[in-house]
Amino acid sequence: MGAESAEIVEVVETPPYPISFKVHGMMCTELRKFVDRIVKIFPEIEAARPRCSSGIKALCSLNDAIDRAKLFLQYCSESSKLYMAMKTDAIVSRCRKTKNFLEQCLCQVQSMVPVMLVHEISQIVDDLRAANFVPDKFEEEAGKVLRELLQKEAAASDSMEHAELNAFQTAASRLRITSPKAILIEKRSIKKLLEKASESDQVKKKILKYLLYLFGKYDKLIIQAQKDNTSNQNEGVHTRSADAESHTEYRLYDTRAEMLNRAIIPPEEFKCHISSRLMYDPVVIASGQTFERTLIQKWFDDGNDTCPKSEMKLDRLSLIPNAAMKDLITKWCRKYGITIQNPSMQPDVLRFFHFYC
Known part of the structure; x- marks a missing residue:
């Protein structure tokens, strides 16, 4: 094998190769198996x-395809779960391309x-043509709720906080x-x-x-809900069949979400x-009703002399x-x-939502 050949093989083996994936595991694992067979x-x-x-051009193109596939799989293994879920359509498209x-x-x-190698290559080609990349329905749903949250215009919604909580x-x-x-781990992945x-x-x-920002605001609630759920589960039956356990695990996602919904709805x-939001600085006005200070002050500053609730x-x-x-x-x-x-101090990052698609 010549120096040029050695260089080509070395390039193929250079990118780090993941063995597991945080999100889109089925699609990425299937793609990785094809790369393994070709390598x-x-x-x-x-x-x-x-x-x-x-011939050299064709070989270099194959090398380039393997290299790109490996880098893409490495990206999928290291990326943020939330961000990858949001980009589900793009990941599916990338897998197919x-x-x-x-x-x-x-x-x-x-x-x-x-000839013997032609047969092996033909088999891989046939399997590639038959491959169909379909995202996991739970990961797809996670991405969907986050994208819908990003598409909301914060300034036009009085329930943005509730929408944040539900989506997150x-x-x-x-x-x-x-x-x-x-x-x-997820926060570190996002920061990277x-x-x-x-x-x-x-x-x-x-x-x-x-x-x-969402993690900083709601991560404690998520952790507490998980602890409560684990405690409740430990009081139940501990022995299940493998199929029953898998089915129960999926159902727990909805149970946790319902529990969180009950927990986060304030009186x-x-x-x-x-605003229908939790009050930061509650004040009482002459009608006996309580409002957020900055909002009721603005109501009065706009020339109103009535109670917004009782009129x-x-x-x-x-x-x-x-x-x-x-x-x-x-x-x-x-x-x-x-x-x-x-x-009076809402994060500026919310202003870009309606530009996201």
Whole structure:
């Protein structure tokens, strides 16, 4: 084997090769098996190639296809679960394009190898053509709820916080990001993607920053729900058949989501009647109703002299801090690990949602 041949084989073996995948495992594993089969016979293909320019070109194309496939699989193994779930359609498309590229390159080298090798290549080509990449339904759902959240326009929605919670808890349960370790790994993966994102890819960077924002705001709630669920499960039957256990595991995702929904819905009296959100600084007005300070102040500043809820005319526009309500809300938030955002300081990252697709 000449120096040129040695260099080609070395390039094929250079990219690190993953053995497991966090998300889209079935698709990536299937693609990896094809790459393994091609890499196994690559030295024989390389040894049999003619010295003409077309033969070298065909071999280099096959090498390039293998190299790209390996890099793509490595990316899938290291990337964030949440981000990969959101990009499900793109990952499916990439798997199919990679498959087609490998098939095309194998067909180009078939005419330059021995008969026995032609048969083996033909078998791989037939299997590639028959391969169908279909995403896992739970991972697909996780990506869907997150994309729908990103498409909401925060400024036009009074229930953005509730939408965030629902989307994040569903995605986390579907992707099994519910333990402290899993959350830590996911946050590190997001940060690595953020570090590698180019300055020109601002949309990707904003999405990743928003995912970190969701973790900072709701991860304690996710962990607590997982602990409660585990405790409940330990009280049940411990022995199941393999099929029953698998079925139960999928059902647990919905159970956790339902439990989280019950836990995160605050009492109505904790919500401001103007925004329907948890109050950060509750105050009482002359009608006896309690509102978020900044919102009711804006109501008065706009020239209104009535109560937004009862519509009664007010004889005075005073704001009295509701210390008792503030204490109750604080204790409830501490119990469920929720941080109330100051309504006058909403994260700028939310403004890009309606531009995302």
